[in-house]
Amino acid sequence: MMRTVSDGLTVPEIDLPGPITGSYPSCPPRTWAISFNRFAGVCVRRRFKSLLTAFVMASCCLGAVAWLASSERAARERDLRNETQVVAHQFSTRLQSTLEKHVIALQQMANFFENSEEVTDTEFYEFAAKTLRQIPLCLRISRIDPSLRVRAVYPPEPNRALVGFDTRLHPVGHETVIRAKESKEPAFSPPIPLLDGPRGFILAIPIFRNGRFEGQVVGTFRGADLLSNLLLPTVIERYEETVLGSGKPLLPGPPAGAEPPPGGLTIAETFTLAGAPWEVRLTPRQEVVAERLRSGQTGFWTIGLLLALLAGGGAGAAFQYATRLASRVRKQDEALRQANQRLDGARQQLIQAEKLSALGELVAGVAHELNNPLASVMGYVQLLLTRDLPTEVQRRLETVFSEAERMARIVKNLLTFARKHPPEKRYLGLNGIIEKTLELKSYHFRVNQITVETDLDPDLPMTMLDFHQVQQVLINLFSNAEQAMAENGKGGRLKLRTRVVNGRIEARVTDSGPGISAEALPHVFEPFFTTKKDGKGTGLGLSMCYGIMEGHGGGIRVGTDPGRGATFILDLPIVGASPAEEKTPEERARGPRPLSILVVDDEQGVSDFLVELLTSRGHRVNTASDVPEALQKIAREELDLIISDLKMPRGTGRDIYRAALEKKPPLARRIVFTTGDGTSQDTLQFLQETGAQMVSKPCTIVEIERAIERALRG
Incomplete structure (x- = not known):
């Protein structure tokens, strides 16, 4: 078949289905060359289309993988931000609860001053010792007189040098006590260098009696002590934390030249307490961020390169795989969203648990201060009711006792619910x-x-x-x-x-x-x-x-x-x-022989009541107001029984038990302990190990007599 080409020439069509082999048809050289060029052009175009298709598919694969990698990185960043939010919120809640607990404890101490005509330094030391047991993060408690000078400090050592200190010599501290005095409300100082060196802050509680300024109770706190108690080691390892009080850092900032935290991952939580703004900032550490965002990226790009290499021959299969991979990522995103919802719920539960934990510690301290005076009131009312009194007086005393019992039940129930x-x-x-x-x-x-x-x-x-x-x-x-x-x-x-x-x-x-x-x-x-x-x-x-x-x-x-x-x-x-x-009824003690009894209690009202009760039963009674005095009397006197408070400023009931066990072992089996702050698990274990008896304050005369009878039976 002939075909016309350029210059009017006609040449035969040459069919070349494969490689050119054998003899060639006879034709002019120029005609054959033109036909071969046309054939080569067709081959190049076909090859170009194939390469273009492969290039487009490879680009699509790499683009899809880049998008997936970016989405995965964004998801990991969101996840890290959510985790930081949870930890920051928990930290902020714990800080607020701890500070509130300290405000309430020091306010109770100020109330003690306001309700007393005159408070001696000895009484201040005793109350301050009890308060520090409630708030062990407090470094010291100072008593400030109306002239704004330090009158007394607890513990006395190593703080004697602070007695007589004029607050005007410390401008920020002086501004804080002035603010508390003028507002008649508790006041926090901003973070400051403390007088003995470390950085911290003070909490000033004003004292007003009948409208007249009587001074202040001031608690001092180290910033490092506070934060180390609130933050778990795992949190410290993973996060950089900053606490600001009134806009100033509680601890020194990062060293000069330190890399700034990654943008967008710093979480801030704020609250206001006692008129002072507080802010908690939490930032994941650089190595934590790098590890979290780098994880999985290598795998994504490896998959992308493999898909690109296979794109020319298996573009369809690669595309289907990429589609399945995208679907899997979407499912993972949905699972992550649901996990974050569960995490939010768990966070709320955790916050509530933190608040209940702080409440339990606070209630234990408050209960101790309420139960001791209640024990005195109920005790004396019971003694009065045993006397021959007019009917009207007896009826009113019964009402007083009934209401005191009601208060005792309320405090006991609060303790029961709040404790772990x-x-x-x-x-x-x-x-x-x-x-x-x-x-x-x-x-x-x-x-x-x-x-x-x-x-x-x-x-x-x-x-x-x-x-x-x-x-x-x-x-x-x-x-x-x-x-x-x-x-x-x-x-x-x-x-x-x-x-x-x-x-x-x-x-x-x-x-x-x-x-x-x-x-x-x-x-x-x-x-x-x-x-x-x-x-x-x-x-x-x-x-x-x-x-x-x-x-x-x-x-x-x-x-x-x-x-x-x-x-x-x-x-x-x-x-x-x-x-x-099985509970068996206990018989009431019926007139035991006269005993020599030592009563150990730092609460004068409780001690006086027990002395009057036991004396009226024919017993010989001696007293001690603290553990050192009690140990001396245990060593030199012949005793049949000890009734001792478990918690006192200068020792505990455990010290009494150990001394009796060492010097007079039979006496160690005849101890009745009293306590006003409930029975913690630690206390119950101690009582179980020693076999000692215990009475919770406030209590009835019958409960005391039964405990004595049980102790005498050994």
Whole structure:
């Protein structure tokens, strides 16, 4: 077949399906050359298209991997920022709780001054010693007189040189005490170099008696001590922390020339206390950021290069793999989002736990200061009631005793709820736990006009229960019911009922709130599920209740009538007590022989009451106001019994026990300890190891006499 080409020439078409081999058709040289050039052009164009396709696919693969790597880096950065936010919030909450605890403790000391006509330096030392036991992070407590000079400092050593110091010689400290005096409110100083060198701050509490300025109580704090106590070692290793008080750093800043923290990862939390602004800044350390953001990047780019190399021959497969990889990343992002939601819930629970921990420490100190005077009041009232008095006087004394008992129960319940307790099941009655929990919530119910109706089976059998865990369940159910009824406005009705049903103990808690929706009902016991608004719930309360009830071999379920309320039903097995846990009634001591008794207590009112009580029973009584004096009398006197407070300024009841055990071993078995701040786990372990008796202040005469009888029996 002939074809016309340039210059009017016609040449035959040459079919070249493969490599050119053998003889060639006879034709003019120029004609053959033109045909070969045309063939070569076709081959080049085809090859170019193939290379272009491969290049485009490789570029797409690398671009997709770059996008995925960037997304992964951004996700890791968000994750790191969220973690930093959680830690910063926790740190800020702990700092605020700790500072609040110190303000309250020093305010109590100022109140002691305000309510006393004259406070000697000895009394100041005794009260300051008790206060420092509540707030051990406080370096020292100073007593400032009305002329703003230091009158006394506790501990005396190594602070004697500060006595007589004029605050005007320390401008920032002087400005703080002036601010407290003029505002009549507690005042924090900004961070300052302290008189003995380290950097810290002071807290000034003014004292006014009948409107007249009587001086101040001033606590001094080291910044390093405060932060080292609040921050866990793992936090210090991973984060750079800065605390600002009134805009000034609590500790010196980073050294000159230090690299600035990476942008956008510094988290700041602020709060105001006693008129002073505080700020916590937390930044992940450079090595932590580098490790977190670098992780996974090498893998991404390795995959990208492999995809690019395979793009020419397997572009379709590579694209499908990239699509699957993108889908997997999207799923991981969704999982990360859900994990962050759970993390936020856990953070709220952690914050609440921190607050409860600080509350427990604070309540223990407050309870000690309340229980000691209550012990004196209740003791003397009981002594007066044993006398022949007019009926009207006796009736009023009984009212005083009843109200004092009520105060004692409130303090005891607060201690019970606020303290940390290891799990411990004992043979208990559920009705009693319900009644004690209602006492804790009684004020809230009165204020919110909630009527409580109880129908508790008086014959309800006892069973094995952990008092604190079951009380925690009830507190949660009562609080949930209170919040639910508040949605309908003030007022409501809470019904409590206990019964034995099918051989098991059943307790019902019914409220008159709006009930639970059908959609939410199947999920109420799931962790992190909450129907509360405005961040009022973490979604962990009911799941915690579920776990506690399961741990008791029981369960919890809920029924609801939307618009008319909800009923939570607790179900418990009836378990008999072991012989060691059966309670046998103790006989009251009947006129033991006259004893030689040593009373050791730093509270004069409590000591005087015990002396009068024991003397009226025919005993010989000696006293000691602190441990050193008691040790001297134990060494030189013949004693039958010791009644000692557990906590005192210059020693503890443990020192008394060790001295008796060393010098007079039989006497060590005849010690009755008293305490006004509840029974911590450490105290219970000490009593169990020694076999000593203990009476919680305030107490009744009967309780004291029974403890004496038990101690004499050894």
